[in-house]
Amino acid sequence: MNRKDFFKKAGLATAGGLAAPYILPSGRLFGRTNTPKAEYVVLVMFAGGVRQQESVLKRYLEDSQEVSGASGNIMPNIFNGGFPTKKVVFGTDLPGNPKGSEPIPRILSSSLEQTGTIFNEVNAQSAGHYVGLNTLVTGSTGTAQGLKVRPRYPTIFEYLRRHAGFKATDTWFIANTIGNSTPLLNCSNNAEYGLQYGGNMFAAPVTFGSMGREILGNGKPYSRTDLEPMYFMKNFLDQSFGLTADQMMSIKNTDEERTIIKEFIRTVFQRQTAGQIVKPPVTDNGDAVNISYAAEVLRYFKPKMLAVNMSSVDGCHSNFTGYLRSLHRADHAVGWLWNYIQNNIPEMSGKTIMIIAPECGRNLNPNPILDENDWYAFDHSDSNSLRVWAAMAGKNVPNLSVGGPGNTVGRLTDIVPTIADIFGIYDEVMASPYIDPLAKSLFLRM
């Protein structure tokens, strides 16, 4: 071979290697369908039914309790605008001052609205929590979705594992409870996808709470040398039994991944004992605790996709003051998480997109329940409950403000296509018969 032929063949081989599709672990031929926009995605499922009025519209008590002159922004890490100055109850307590009168200072140097894109008026497909959460992780409208069962349609975790070839430990769902149907959101019961492509999940307050410590915290730290014979014998027994895919009982990690997850759990217990768990400055509710453990998972695994759920805001059914406090703290937790990723996880810093969206809104009119400040509470069942917003920030996200009252742009079913778009498997996912036909990537709605 002469020099010219050598360079020609070497060039062709290199180009082929870069452009040619490759075989996924599942055996499928895979070729990316669009250019990836980022290497990592964090989806914050925010945070249990959020009214437009107190969040993106920054009306504080003006629209909810008809307190004149009491507008202002209580979510300073996500939205622009100053705090309300009248009847401030959402902050922390200072001795000698009214309860909640000290707003939590903004963590981010610039709000996400200043650096990313806000979709100000988005259409939610459901006024309920579980269908709303389903919508966020499946990209389907959740029609006929039952409670206490896994999603009917594939989740983003399954799309990513099947079509982008992600490992189980590349995809995580951090649930905030084992109640209701929340811990079932890490994969669907769809026959084409299901447990074999499911994402990993912790219901962090249970796994790492007092029960978790009692049941898991005293385990023997087996070395990999110890584990090897156990897994070898287990694999022999499993092959002998020959379980079929439809009989799977749990998501599947490899032996190596299981070992790493167990090491992580032990590490968290050790870090708890040593007071080393990372957490936002204000950690006085469950959402902040859940975000802490989401950060621990991000720090340890650097997963390509992590979704974390928050729900404290749902106290609004009976306590409007508590709702304002939870909303302020949810914003604080999100700001802290974004800051933590940028400053403490170098592998993800500058390479991540964060997406934040409530699963549903709340009613326009209150219910009759009064709280400690004689403020009315709000449920979620009317058309105002279908009004939400979405925020995106990070790599390749432009600084835009899209839509507004009377100009709805986007649907909550867009979140899954957006994540698929970010990871370069947009066409494959959009070809799925389970995606809402009206959904599309939020990048295409800008």
Place this chain on the structure above:
Amino acid sequence: MRSFAKMAAASALCILLLNGCKKETIVNYEVNKEPVYEDKARKTKRKSDAEYISILYTNLYQTPISPSQLYKTQSVIYSIGDHNVASEMVLSNYFNTSGLKIPADSYMRSNLDTFITETYKRFYLRYPSEGEKAFFKNYIGNNSNVSVEMVYTAFAVSDEYQYY
């Protein structure tokens, strides 16, 4: 002629009486006593988390689990997406406690055939096949680091143990 007919009738009556009432013979049929163990092919029903934990605890401690302990264990297993990870960690906690009723490693090595059969009966409620017996005999025999704890863990987190 008439007396001949009478004699024939009397003889027939005697034959009928003698053969018509025969003492009944009582016959008892029995079935040989055989222990019944489930075959793995018939295990199609999945144990619930509560069943799995209860049976596992009883297998290892030879005593029932308390309702409070069952509830906590069930909740923690449910809180982890990969139930195998959860089960393995629960087991490693059990093996770090006292009160376990398990054979010593020395017993396993000096009674390998019995140990393998007893382990299959204990966890799977069946006898091992010849192939299964040969595998474990060979593997345990050739690997001095394999302990009873390792074998029990492998069985307790195996797929077959999740079914009945």
